[in-house]
Amino acid sequence: MRPSKTDWLASHPLIVLALLALSLMPTRLSAQADPGQVHVTGNLSFVNTAGNSDLTTLSGDEVVQKMTEDSLWKFQQVASTVYGRSEDSTTASAFTAGGRLDRMLSSRLSAFAGANWQRNRFAGIARRFEELVGLDYQLLALERDQLSVEGAPPSTSSAAPREWTTTSSPPARPAATGIC
Numbered sequence: 001m002r003p004s005k006t007d008w009l010a011s012h013p014l015i016v017l018a019l020l021a022l023s024l025m026p027t028r029l030s031a032q033a034d035p036g037q038v039h040v041t042g043n044l045s046f047v048n049t050a051g052n053s054d055l056t057t058l059s060g061d062e063v064v065q066k067m068t069e070d071s072l073w074k075f076q077q078v079a080s081t082v083y084g085r086s087e088d089s090t091t092a093s094a095f096t097a098g099g100r101l102d103r104m105l106s107s108r109l110s111a112f113a114g115a116n117w118q119r120n121r122f123a124g125i126a127r128r129f130e131e132l133v134g135l136d137y138q139l140l141a142l143e144r145d146q147l148s149v150e151g152a153p154p155s156t157s158s159a160a161p162r163e164w165t166t167t168s169s170p171p172a173r174p175a176a177t178g179i180c
Contacts, residue, residue, distance in 0.1 A: 036069040057084040057092060074102040074110075094120040100132070108138040112152075128158035 042062040049055045061080035067073070077099045084092030100114030111134070118128040134152025 035067045035071045037066075039063075039065045053086060055084065055086050055091070057082070059083070072104050074104075076100045076102075076114075090121075092122065094118075094122070098130075102136065108141065110136045110138075112136055112150075118158075126159050128156065130154050130156045 040062065042060065044060045045058070047055070047057040059080070059082040062078070064075075064077045066075045079097040080095070082092050082094045084090065096116065096118045098114060098116035100112055102110045102112045104110045112132065114132045116128075116130040116132075118125060118130075132152045132154045134150055136148050136150045138146065138148040140147035
């Protein structure tokens, strides 16, 4: 007989307490990074269910931000993943990563350039690359709240692997879309 998932939780109380303690730690709320400091934000999620079906999902993401001392340049790096299994099969498998560099042109206007990569097996995306170059205008800039509008003509290319589709995929081609 297979042990239930609740037995695992009961047999590992230190891990459960550590995850609970991490979730209760206070975080600093701020809409903008302090100049010259590196800010790292991360999230981790683990879901384990039992009953009519067994499902285990692990997901996480992180954001690293750095603004120069003179507040003219800002770098941001992001990554995230979701992975799920149900008994003997994978039910979720998605990965993203990206980076962005902003250059302040005035107190509210900045130019940016960035790139993103995505892989999502169940959406049929083997790889998707997105390159961005554009402008950002900050409509609202309070201590804890921000509202900005971005405009960029991104260049996106993606491909689905042939083993994930029933017919052969068309070749990847760039597409232009607008972000606002």
